[in-house]
Amino acid sequence: MKSTLIKLPIITSVLLCIAFLLGKFMPSFVLLKLLHVLAFITLGSGLIGVVVSDLRARRAADFPLLVDSIEAMLGFYYRLVVPGSMLILLSGFSMVFGYYGWSFMEIPWLAGMMVLFVFEFFEGHLIMKFHYLKLKQGILAAKQANAPVPELEHELRARLTLATHFLDVPNFTLIVVLGIVRPTDWTLFSYGLVLVVAVTTWMAVVIPKRHPWKGLRKMSPVLDAHAQAS
Template sequence: MDYYTLVRFAHIVGFILLGGGLLAVFVSELRAYRTRDVRIFAEAARYTAIFYDALTLPGAVILALSGFLLIFEMGLGFFDEPWLVGMWGLFLFEFFEGNIVTRIQYRRTLRESVKALEQGRLTEEARGEARTLLGQITHFLDIPLFLVIVYCGAIRPATWNHVVIAIVVALAAALILTVTVPRLARRETGPEQE
């Protein structure tokens, strides 16, 4: 097995870990949105932290290292192709956003869930303290932007138009998710229970 094949395999493993982690975090957060049970809320917050640290972060690191090596191995310039700029540009944005905003947000949710668990109930105030609007926006932006990164790598669009359209569609999807998912989840949970 040659060097290129190993690096490419590592890149695929990184994508699997990152994508799996993002989906697991999404499902875990959806569970937290849909519950009134403080134990389930705390469990979902704990699983979000575990999935992020065990899957998403290692996947991102593997992806970054292998992607960097693949660019050099394939003899590509960082700014030569729109699809490549789209991949690494969005990846860098997601990496920094994930390790700054998202990490702060899920740690905050974890802290607030522990407080709520100690109090024995989950109130709307505690839920509001756990989730900020910026945290919600970045949370619902993760999967759509990840799909644009996958699109850029798999389809390799040769023009900027396709990359920009994909990003606009991802932003629209993130906006729709940010507006609808919390509202639908709150509607399902019904009024606050004492």
């Protein structure tokens, strides 16, 4: 946990320095824009994959399927969400440093995208990172015990990460909408922010009620050969 708090500002600072250099010396804006689009595709795919894996885990009727679904969730996070967000930080700030400068603060759609992304970046790399680290530890402990463990169930039911978990996709969607529509005032940002909060609240209330975590102790405590091997 402490290593994450130390690494994040270092990695972020390095990426911002690289972004500044790219913005100043990259000869083509098109290349940066292409990298930015690919980064958004990567991040969006990862965020959707995380939510789908979460729903699959909530509907799991046996412990091996639960383990498989949680591992899929972790895979989407570490293999798509994390690198995607890093690439967006790198490409996005490169374009800002190289082509907009501090005037981006006077452009509603761009400033709104920056605010929402910075929030999502630190939320995803702090709150959700700790959550996924604990899930990873819980899965490893469950595999070693070959049975459900209380630590895993406690982390799955943690309320702190419930809202932030469901916030990612609506917030990401608003970022994309701002980048596509490019409004000249703050109206879309304001109404979009209200809609993001409403959708997140609905998901955080309705989904756990419709698909509550089943008691892990009621599941089969024996993992199949494939789950043990993985």
